[in-house]
Structure formats: C-alpha cells, structure tokens
Amino acid sequence: MNIIIVGRRHGESKTLTLSTTAKTMMLGLLFALPFAMGSGGYWLAQHLADEGILDLNTAKAWERDLDHQRQQLQQIREQTGxxxxxxxxxxxxxxxxxxxxxxxxxxxxxxxxxQGEEFDFGVAPAMGGPGELGQSYQSPEINDVLDQLAASIDSREQQLEVLDDLMSADKFNKATFVAGxxxxxxxxxxxxxxRTDxxxxxxxxxxxxxFAGKDGADIVAVAAGVVTWSGDRFGYGNMVELNHGNGYxxxxxxxxELKVDVGxxxxxxDVIALMGSTGRSTGPHVHFEVYKNGRTVDPAAYIHRRPR
Known part of the structure; x- marks a missing residue:
C-alpha cells in the first residue's frame, strides 16, 4: 500500500510505502475507533450522571423546590396580611x-x-426645633405612624394630669377656705x-x-381639715382644734360632746361636736377662734367671708 503526500510548495510530493504489518494496524485502528468513541461517551455520561449533572430527576427536583418556595412565599404573604x-x-x-x-x-x-386656650384639645400640641439641612422627606411606615399616635396620646394624658392636678388643687383650696x-x-x-370678763x-x-344657742345643737367645721385636738383643755372645756393648712x-x-378624734x-x-357649757362658761355656747400663722385673728372677717 502506497501513501502519496503532496507538499504546499511547488506541488512537491512524496510517496510512502506501508508494510503488511502497518496496514494491519491501521485497519485495526479504523475498526476500533467507533467502539472507543462509544465507550468513551458512555463513560462520560455515566460520570456526569454520578455527579448529578445530567440526572433525569433534576428537573423534577427543581420543580419541587419551586413549589416549596411558592408555598413559603404564600405563607409569608398571609402572615404579613x-x-x-x-x-x-x-x-x-x-x-x-x-x-x-x-x-x-x-x-x-x-x-x-x-382658660380653653391653655388646654386646647382640638389642635395638635405645639412642637418645634431646628431640622437637618438637606434631609429629604420619606413616607412614614405604619409603625412610625403608630408611635407618633402613641406619643400624641401620651401628650394628651399629660395635659389631663396637669388639668386634674389643677382641679384637685382648686377643689382643695375651696374645701380648706375658712368661711362661714x-x-x-x-x-x-x-x-x-x-370686753368685760x-x-x-x-x-x-x-x-x-x-355663739349662743340650744344645748346640744350641732357645731360644724367651717373648712376641711385635720383634727389636731379633741378633748378637755384648761379654760376651754371640751375643745376641738382643726388644722386647715396654709397656716390656718x-x-x-x-x-x-365631741364627735371627732385626733387624726x-x-x-x-361636718358636725364635729355638740354645743354645751363645759369649762369656763356661763351657758350653752361655742367659743370660736381663728388662728393665722400661729396668731389669733378676728373671726368676724371669716364668718362673713364669701365662700369660694
């Protein structure tokens, strides 16, 4: 068997003569090559399958993962709702x-x-302060809205507490106002x-x-207070003393008869005692004294005082 080799330059050619052994080996390679390629392809496919690259169930697995992710997304949406x-x-x-x-x-x-102007519940509480330059507005999230509303409620409650304190103080002042x-x-x-003794x-x-009157008539407190004395006192007989605060x-x-106890x-x-004639007395009456900052004052100014 002769093999002719043609060169690129000037149409030069060479002739090779193959021996019988070489011919046999070449024919064997030609017949073995298809089997080798088939075996190699099978091995590569098997290797890739072992690696999970060309697994036939891969697509189904991916579909199952996608379904699972869709379910999780639906659960998240429901929870968020x-x-x-x-x-x-x-x-x-x-x-x-x-x-x-x-x-x-x-x-x-x-x-x-x-004064309604001082506690105007119809408008938002006045607030202010310098802002940051260049700060852009962003739409508030619902949690921010709730926090702002809660802060507004706290502000209202503080106003009501102050108002309640003022009302309590005003009520207390009226109750402890010595008059009557x-x-x-x-x-x-x-x-x-x-006077003449x-x-x-x-x-x-x-x-x-x-103040003279009927024996056993009611004696009443001219203002709210705390009992600091209830009993016999020299010259006064049975006596009740009330502390009204503010030095009174x-x-x-x-x-x-005494109707109240100390404390x-x-x-x-309120009825605190009954009219009698105990102590240094000539008949049923009540001796009434008013003290301001430790000194007696004319009770007439408080008897005819206009109640608050």
Missing part, C-alpha cells in the same frame, strides 16, 4: 382613645371653668377683742367670738 390587620386594629384603637381623651379634656375644661359660721342655729353673743367684771381680752387653724370650745379628716360642714 395578618400583621397588617393587627396593626390596623391597633391604629383604630389608639385613634378611639385619642378621641375620648380629647372629649374628656374639653369636658373637664368646661367643668373647671379654666360654726353653728347651724344660734346668734353671736360676744365679739372678738376687749363675765366672771371678774374687769376688762379682758377675748380671743374669739361666742380653728378652735371650737365649751362643747357638750380624723373632716370636711367643710
């Missing part, structure tokens, strides 16, 4: 609370007869100041006023 519903309900609840607080605040202002007569029935039998007939200082005290002497809290108009 539930959370949004809950936040919406909370927002509605906070708004309802705010409306009630505003209505209550306006009602308290009317009852307390305060210590009796429900009777008449003034002796005034404050210099009923026992000695000599000029003497009278530190209070006397009152005394009720010559009582027949009791009494309100304006």
């Amino acid at each position: 539930q959370e949004l519903d809950a936040l919406t309900l909370r927002l509605a609840e906070l708004q309802a609370r705010l409306v009630r607080l505003d209505a209550l605040g306006e009602r308290l202002i009317d009852v307390a007869d305060l 007569r210590p009796i429900t029935r009777g008449w003034m039998s002796s005034r404050y100041g210099n 009923p026992f000695t007939g000599r000029p003497a200082w009278h530190a209070g006023v006397d 005290k009152t005394r009720y002497a010559h009582c027949k 009791d809290v009494v309100r304006k108009g």
